[in-house]
Amino acid sequence: MENFADRLLGKIQEMKSPVVAGLDPNYDKIPDCVKKNYKSVGSALFAFNKGLIDALYDIVPAVKPQLAYYEMYGLSGLIAFKATVDYAKSKGMIVIADGKRNDIGTTSEAYAKAYLETLEKDSIAEDPTMPVKEGAFDCDALTVNPYLGADGILPFVKLCEANGRGIFSLVKTSNKSSGQLQDLKTESGLTISETVATLVDEWGASCVGKMGYSSVGAVVGATYPEEAENLRKKMPRAIILVPGYGAQGGDARSVSVNFNKDGLGAIVNASRSIMYAYKADKRAGKFTEEQYALAARDEAAEMSKAIMAAIS
C-alpha cells in the first residue's frame, strides 16, 4: 500500500498544482440548469460535482468534499457524497473527506473504518430495500479534531499506516474566534495550537513516506500567516492543508509560508471561489451558468499559477 503523503505529493508534482478543490455544494446555490434535470437533491448535488470533477481532474490533484453539506440533505445527500467520492477516485483524484471527526478508542476506530478503509462487501444476501452493499465511504484522507488527545488520533493513524491513507488534524483554524482556545498560552510556554503542532509531528512519525513527509498532516488556516510560519517549523514533516483561500480572504502570498523550501508540504483549498467561479465579478460576462465547470477550471488554473509563482 503506497504511503498517502507520497501519493498526494506525487500527484501535486504531476499536476504542478497544490490546489484542492472543495466540494461543498449548497443546493440553493447550484445552477438551475443543473437542478432542472434531476428529481432529487442528491442527484442534483452529484451532477453538479461530476461537472466540476470532469473539468478539474487533469489539472487539480485533489478534492475535499465537506461532509456537513451532504449530511444536511440526509440520506439523499450522503448518497451524493458517496457517488462523489467514488467518481473522483475513478478519475484519479485524491479524495480528502472534510469531517473533522473525533472520538476515542473503538469509536475512533469506527470513524477510521468509515472513511479510511475498503470494507468487504456484505457477505449476506441482497436486500432490495438497502441500496448500497459495498461498505462505507473509502476516502484517501479525513480531517480530524485533536481535542481528545492521542486516544482520539492514534486509531486513525493505525489505518493510515495499514491502508496507505492520511489524516489532517486541526491545528490553527481560519476563523476569527479560533484563538479563543487555540491561541491560549500554556505553562510550557507554547500555545494550544503550537502544542497540537508538536503532537502532530509526534503522531506522524510512524508514517513518513519516501519523500520525507508524513501521512499525518495538519490544518492551518490561510488567514494567520505569521502563526502559520511558526507552526510550520514545529511540524516540518506534516503536509499542511490550508483552508481560507479566496472567499475567506487568504491569498497566494499568505499561503506561501506553509510550504517548505522544496516547494512542497502544503495543499491549498478553495471551495466557493472555484465552485461558483462563473458568478465572480472578475469573470462578469465571460461564462454562462451552463459553463460553471469551465469557469471553475479557469479559477483553479489561475489559483495554481498564483501559488506556484508565490512559492518559486
Place this chain on the structure above:
Amino acid sequence: MENFADRLLGKIQEMKSPVVAGLDPNYDKIPDCVKKNYKSVGSALFAFNKGLIDALYDIVPAVKPQLAYYEMYGLSGLIAFKATVDYAKSKGMIVIADGKRNDIGTTSEAYAKAYLETLEKDSIAEDPTMPVKEGAFDCDALTVNPYLGADGILPFVKLCEANGRGIFSLVKTSNKSSGQLQDLKTESGLTISETVATLVDEWGASCVGKMGYSSVGAVVGATYPEEAENLRKKMPRAIILVPGYGAQGGDARSVSVNFNKDGLGAIVNASRSIMYAYKADKRAGKFTEEQYALAARDEAAEMSKAIMAAIS
C-alpha cells in the same frame, strides 16, 4: 417550541431516571438471533436498536446513538441511524446524536440543519433511486466539539433557540489522554477544560429554560470526578452529559458530583453495559441471547436506581 432543557429534565423527572442509553451497535457484536432474520447490515442494526428501544422507552428518558457506528457501515448504516432516530422519537424518547461535530460559519450551520431541524420535504418530484425525501436527521440534540471557539458553536446555538433543540459541548472527556490538551493550564490560571466550561456557560445564556437549565450542555467524563466537581461550578446552568459509566469504569458515586443539589443537571450515558447486558458476568445464566432487550432493561433499571440513590 419548548426549550430542550425543560423537555429533557421533564422526561428525566417523569421516568425518575437520569440515564441515557447509548446505541452504538457493532454488527459483529449483535446477537446472531437478530442478525439471522435480516438480509443487510443496516436492517440488522435497526432491528437490534428497535428491540432495545421497545424495552427501554418507558423507563429511560433518552437514547444517544453514536454516529461513528452507523457511518462505519456506509449508507446502509445511516439508513439504520435515521430509522433509529425516528423510531425512538415515535416512542417519546429524547434523541441525542453523538457526532461531536465541529466547523465554522455556514458549514456549522449545515451541520446544525442536518441534526437540529425539521427540514421541509423535497419540493421536487419523486425519484425512485433516492430512498428518502424528508430532509435530514432531525434529532433533539447533538454533541459538538469546541476547538474552533464561538464561531463553531453559535450557529448550533441559533438553531437550539429557534427549534427547541440542544447541544452538548465536549469539556472534559473520559479517556486517558484527555489531559493532553484539556488539562493544560493557561495564562488566565484556568485549564483548557475550565476555559471551555466558562464558555459553555456564556454560550448557553440565551437558551435557559423555565427550570433554570440551558439547552447548551456539556460533556464531562465519569472517570475524573474531582475535575467534574470543579467544572460543574463553572457552568451551573449546563446539563452535563456524562459518558464513561460501566464499561469505562465510572460508577454511581463518581457520576453523582455532576448533579446539582436539586437532583438535576446531569444525564449519565451507558452504551455497552446496557446493549450487551445479557452477556455480563453478573447476569450469567439469567438471560438468553434472545432476551438481550430484557437484560438491557434490567441493567438500565439497576443503573437508574444506583444513580438515584447516590444523588438523593
